[in-house]
Amino acid sequence: MYSWLVFIHAVSAMVSIGPFFVLIPMLRKLKTADGDLLHSYLDSFRFVVRLSKHAGHVLVASGLLLMWRGSWPWTTPWIFGTFVVLFASLLFMARAFSPTIRKLREPEHDRQALLRKLSRSLYLYLFVLFVMLWLMIMKPMLW
Template sequence: MYSWLVFIHAVSAMVSIGPFFVLIPMLGKLRTAEDAVLSSYLDSFHFVVRLSKHSGHVLVFSGLLLLWLGGWPWNTPWIAGTFVVLFASLFFMARAFSPTIRKLRQPDHDRNKLVRKLTRSLYIYMFVLFVMLWLMMMKPALW
């Protein structure tokens, strides 16, 4: 069962991170898209954020089960570090994407400013996800 949990954990990590790469080429197209196409791009962004959020639930739950079944102590540096970064990313994700996507759907908006904000948020969030991935894979002795 433990090996299946590791597999589920790894797949949920891939599903949490992978779809964000699809959004990178879309960022440039958001600046010039017509309203009908803009809506479909924003739907794609919204879908990726929701997919990442829900696969993150599976990721955290499977990670907690792996901790429990594997006998890892909570004060292990890479585990504690991952949880610190995880909680910070939850607050960031809640404020980074959905409000900006909502503003882009409104008729009167500064598209360039909002797309820059969305771009910055995307790259910051991907960096945070990679930090968590690094902590889980490399298991560094931080202290």
């Protein structure tokens, strides 16, 4: 059972991170898109955020089960560090994408400023995801 949990955990990590890379080239296309095309790109952004969120639920649940089945204590440095980064990323994700996407749907918006914010949020969130991935794979002894 433990090996299946590791597999589920790894797949959910891939599904949480991978779709965000599709959004990188889409950012350039958002600069000139109008009408239905703009809404299609924004729908894609919203879908990726939701997919990542739900894959993250599976990721956390499988991680907790792995901790329980593998007898990993909460005080293990890389586990504690991952949960600190995880909670910070949850707060960040809640404020980073959805409000900006909603503002881009409004008729009167400063597209360039909102796209800069969306781009910065995307790259920052990818960085945070990679920090968590690094903690999970490298398992550093932080203290």
